[in-house]
Amino acid sequence: MRQEGVMHHAVVRLLGLVPTLLVLITIAFFLIRMAPGGPFDGEKILPAEIRANLDANYHLDEPLVQQYFRYLGQILTGDFGPSFQYKDWTVNELIAQGFPVSATLGGLAMLAAFILGTLIGTVAALRQNSATDYSIMGVAMLGISIPNFVIAPLLILVLAVYAGWLPAGGWDWSWQRMVLPVITLALPVVAYIARLTRGSMIEVLHSNYIRTARAKGLPESLVIRRHAFKPAILPVISYMGPATAALITGSVVIERIYSIPGLGSYFVQGALNRDYTLVMGVVIFYGVVIVVLNFIVDLLYAWLNPRIRYDETQ
Amino acid sequence: MTPLMQAVSTTAFLRGFLVSGLLALAACGDNDGDFGRSPEQRPQPVELVLLESGQPDPAVLAREQIVRRGNGEEPETLDPHLALGMPASHILRDLFEGLTSESVDGDLVPGVALRWNISRDARTYTFYLHRDLVWSNGDPLTAEDFVYSLRRALDPETASSAARTLMPILNAREVLAGEVPVEELAISLLDEHTMQITLTGPTPYFLELLASPVAYPVNRRNVEELGSQFSKTARLVSNGAYVLVDWKPRTLIELQKNPRFREAGQTIMERVIYIPTEDRATEVKQFRAGELDWTNEVPNNQFKWLQSHYPDELVVSPWMGSYFFGFNLTQEPFIDNPSLRMALILSIDRSIITDKVTQFGEMPSFALVPPGIDGYVPFSPEYTDWSQGDRNHEARRLYEQAGYSEENPLRIEIRYNTSDNNKKIALAIASMWKQTLGVNATLVNEEFRVFLQNREQKVITQVFRAGWISDYNDPYSFLELFRTGHARNDYGYSNTTFDALLDEVGTERVRARRERLMFEAERVLISDHVIIPVFTYVTKRLVNPHLKGWQNNVMDHHPSRFMFMLKSLEPETPGETQ
Numbered sequence: 001m002r003q004e005g006v007m008h009h010a011v012v013r014l015l016g017l018v019p020t021l022l023v024l025i026t027i028a029f030f031l032i033r034m035a036p037g038g039p040f041d042g043e044k045i046l047p048a049e050i051r052a053n054l055d056a057n058y059h060l061d062e063p064l065v066q067q068y069f070r071y072l073g074q075i076l077t078g079d080f081g082p083s084f085q086y087k088d089w090t091v092n093e094l095i096a097q098g099f100p101v102s103a104t105l106g107g108l109a110m111l112a113a114f115i116l117g118t119l120i121g122t123v124a125a126l127r128q129n130s131a132t133d134y135s136i137m138g139v140a141m142l143g144i145s146i147p148n149f150v151i152a153p154l155l156i157l158v159l160a161v162y163a164g165w166l167p168a169g170g171w172d173w174s175w176q177r178m179v180l181p182v183i184t185l186a187l188p189v190v191a192y193i194a195r196l197t198r199g200s201m202i203e204v205l206h207s208n209y210i211r212t213a214r215a216k217g218l219p220e221s222l223v224i225r226r227h228a229f230k231p232a233i234l235p236v237i238s239y240m241g242p243a244t245a246a247l248i249t250g251s252v253v254i255e256r257i258y259s260i261p262g263l264g265s266y267f268v269q270g271a272l273n274r275d276y277t278l279v280m281g282v283v284i285f286y287g288v289v290i291v292v293l294n295f296i297v298d299l300l301y302a303w304l305n306p307r308i309r310y311d312e313t314q
Numbered sequence: 315m316t317p318l319m320q321a322v323s324t325t326a327f328l329r330g331f332l333v334s335g336l337l338a339l340a341a342c343g344d345n346d347g348d349f350g351r352s353p354e355q356r357p358q359p360v361e362l363v364l365l366e367s368g369q370p371d372p373a374v375l376a377r378e379q380i381v382r383r384g385n386g387e388e389p390e391t392l393d394p395h396l397a398l399g400m401p402a403s404h405i406l407r408d409l410f411e412g413l414t415s416e417s418v419d420g421d422l423v424p425g426v427a428l429r430w431n432i433s434r435d436a437r438t439y440t441f442y443l444h445r446d447l448v449w450s451n452g453d454p455l456t457a458e459d460f461v462y463s464l465r466r467a468l469d470p471e472t473a474s475s476a477a478r479t480l481m482p483i484l485n486a487r488e489v490l491a492g493e494v495p496v497e498e499l500a501i502s503l504l505d506e507h508t509m510q511i512t513l514t515g516p517t518p519y520f521l522e523l524l525a526s527p528v529a530y531p532v533n534r535r536n537v538e539e540l541g542s543q544f545s546k547t548a549r550l551v552s553n554g555a556y557v558l559v560d561w562k563p564r565t566l567i568e569l570q571k572n573p574r575f576r577e578a579g580q581t582i583m584e585r586v587i588y589i590p591t592e593d594r595a596t597e598v599k600q601f602r603a604g605e606l607d608w609t610n611e612v613p614n615n616q617f618k619w620l621q622s623h624y625p626d627e628l629v630v631s632p633w634m635g636s637y638f639f640g641f642n643l644t645q646e647p648f649i650d651n652p653s654l655r656m657a658l659i660l661s662i663d664r665s666i667i668t669d670k671v672t673q674f675g676e677m678p679s680f681a682l683v684p685p686g687i688d689g690y691v692p693f694s695p696e697y698t699d700w701s702q703g704d705r706n707h708e709a710r711r712l713y714e715q716a717g718y719s720e721e722n723p724l725r726i727e728i729r730y731n732t733s734d735n736n737k738k739i740a741l742a743i744a745s746m747w748k749q750t751l752g753v754n755a756t757l758v759n760e761e762f763r764v765f766l767q768n769r770e771q772k773v774i775t776q777v778f779r780a781g782w783i784s785d786y787n788d789p790y791s792f793l794e795l796f797r798t799g800h801a802r803n804d805y806g807y808s809n810t811t812f813d814a815l816l817d818e819v820g821t822e823r824v825r826a827r828r829e830r831l832m833f834e835a836e837r838v839l840i841s842d843h844v845i846i847p848v849f850t851y852v853t854k855r856l857v858n859p860h861l862k863g864w865q866n867n868v869m870d871h872h873p874s875r876f877m878f879m880l881k882s883l884e885p886e887t888p889g890e891t892q
Contacts, residue, residue, distance in 0.1 A: 050475055169597075261562070
């Protein structure tokens with residue numbers, strides 16, 4: 001019965017994806033076209049004849065509504081079209097090249113952040129209001145407050161330029177080139193997860209069933225691992241959905257500073273260049289990733305929390 | 315799974331994700347790399363020894379001839395007929411060669427064309443091509459390739475923005491407009507190695523245009539076989555000093571020496587790796603960590619530091635670009651108000667801007683055309699030689715003459731596209747105006763395309779950032795911007811004398827007379843107070859002292875085929891370095 005409930009829930013959620021994306025596509029499509037200037041406007045103005053050829057080539061000479069439906073038809077076939085800016089590449093190719101990079105860095109960063117964050121958050125909670133707690137949370141606060149565009153150049157300067165242990169920038173899938181970006185991406189997330197874990201762990205430790213567990217004489221470590229940990233990381237899990245989506249789709253700051261060919265820069269470059277197809281492509285892609293991750297979070301939630309079950313018969 | 319998910323091929327991503335993870339693991343351990351040379355341990359090159367031929371002595375060359383060049387933004391395409399930006403053209407100059415070419419110092423020299431004749435009316439060019447040239451795939455390179463390529467560049471189907479460069483060719487406009495078929499283009503084949511191009515009117519810089527990427531030949535078979543994909547893989551057939559080996563978007567573009575190139579015998583550099591460097595600060599760090607031999611730029615605010623820490627590496631050289639501000643002459647307060655415009659032009663201390671704000675040895679300027687372009691000496695107004703005190707004195711007089719005073723100050727907006735550098739310069743100018751004249755200037759920054767649109771509409775702009783970096787080595791490129799009705803004439807400037815002078819420049823064949831006409835046109839423009847000249851640009855970069863063979867030039871064109879890498883000095887007392 002429970003299995004069916006989950007399946008039902010999955011189908012409903014995936015069907016819900018369609019109107020969500022349609023709204024997203026529609027808003028993004030008209031918004032980017034409302035921005036002043038077009039993809040072919042530059043400091044050097046094009047002769048009218050050339051401008052007309054370009055517009056015809058990219059169907060920009062058609063009425064906007066017609067362009068919109070043309071675009072909808074096109075993405076239904078799975079084609080995001082050619083990039084206006086990067087003329088040798090299609091948007092599909094650019095995403096297919098950028099996403100594995102961003103996903104690897106973001107995935108590793110999230111993994112590291114989750115392990116480290118829950119660990120130090122739990123430690124802080126167990127030593128509530130002690131010097132350990134305050135120093136951990138102080139450092140965590142620092143991690144959240146210092147922006148990554150400060151951390152990143154500092155790390156490069158110290159570890160790459162002075163020490164020479166790691167490369168300063170660039171990309172070739174070697175672990176050396178991943179270390180600094182992963183650290184930079186993970187730091188604020190570690191801090192955030194630690195704070196979330198600490199807060200909810202303290203709350204859970206004061207609940208009745210923990211008191212019962214302790215009263216039964218279970219060792220403290222078992223109480224934490226078996227009874228407190230799962231409910232305590234629930235808020236972390238719900239935070240992780242959108243946070244993972246943001247991490248694995250790339251960060252423009254990290255990518256610029258470390259010269260990484262990820263997905264994040266395409267959002268910003270695409271928008272600045274009025275590269276309509278590229279912006280639309282990454283927006284839709286990002287939308288899908290968020291919806292899917294939120295769905296996974298829901299499933300995890302149900303698994304972790306006995307009070308939430310997708311069981312219609314209950 | 316929804317169709318949308320299939321659209322971006324989830325499985326491919328998952329595979330990429332897993333493979334990448336495994337690769338990352340596999341790469342552990344090896345590659346402890348040559349990054350990490352601290353400044354103190356930087357090796358020094360041996361002294362350059364040239365042979366009688368002018369080539370370097372092989373004994374001084376490094377064993378591995380490879381150069382890694384920081385190249386700015388990711389190039390938009392390597393299709394020479396579509397490429398626009400500087401990052402792409404740096405690479406294309408290595409991959410292809412046009413009818414004309416450039417020497418190491420940026421001067422025009424014969425390329426694929428051995429020589430040429432120009433008709434008496436300066437409209438018909440006959441090109442005689444080298445007879446035994448081949449493409450990188452071995453196909454013979456003939457005049458027919460150029461006819462095909464120029465037609466392709468101008469074909470409406472190609473939809474090239476770069477094609478504007480070729481518009482001086484007779485019938486080019488009609489072909490682009492789709493009014494006549496592309497065969498009507500005034501380019502004809504005389505025999506296998508001879509071709510003729512006829513122009514609409516005399517165009518003194520036409521030979522220079524032919525050295526730009528849009529006039530490069532592409533291999534017909536290559537293009538027809540691979541379509542729009544032809545320029546992005548190692549299958550690209552080219553005729554220049556190098557061939558494309560690999561292009562990983564936003565990671566690197568790798569070139570390898572083309573042994574079939576016309577002058578392959580003189581080409582020493584074997585491999586060229588172009589690395590996109592979007593962030594200037596990171597680019598400098600990559601250079602300092604030994605990952606780059608050549609940076610595209612350096613950040614403005616690091617000049618003093620680099621000058622003291624990297625004196626041998628830092629290279630600063632004049633560039634053919636001008637930085638100035640423009641007045642909107644169609645609106646208050648500048649319409650019909652030359653005294654006010656003159657007051658604002660005079661009351662800026664340019665040496666403070668170049669010494670304290672931009673700090674890169676830019677040259678203060680009072681005119682439009684930068685010096686050093688093709689022998690042209692720019693017009694220099696009388697106040698160039700005044701002291702800043704005298705200029706300010708005169709500015710105050712003109713300001714009052716225009717009806718403004720301390721009680722009734724001028725209120726204006728300085729508009730610029732968002733950038734740190736523009737902001738600092740605008741801020742400096744605003745405070746100089748405030749100090750000298752009492753002007754209340756507000757800074758308005760806008761995203762680039764919004765800014766361009768506002769400039770073009772000429773409604774809300776008053777004083778705005780302008781500037782121009784020329785595509786070709788000719789002052790005309792700067793002057794034509796101010797012609798009545800020119801699309802980039804965002805000043806609303808219109809002067810019949812100026813327009814008539816430019817018309818004459820267009821038809822004048824005698825170089826000295828043409829230069830005098832341009833000088834006169836520039837004089838008219840500057841005397842009309844249309845722009846606020848600030849400085850002329852410089853190029854600034856870090857270069858590995860081992861890298862030689864290149865030369866500074868106003869075009870900032872540096873083909874890799876002239877470059878070579880010197881070997882390092884052996885440490886004198888090896889024992890000490892242990």
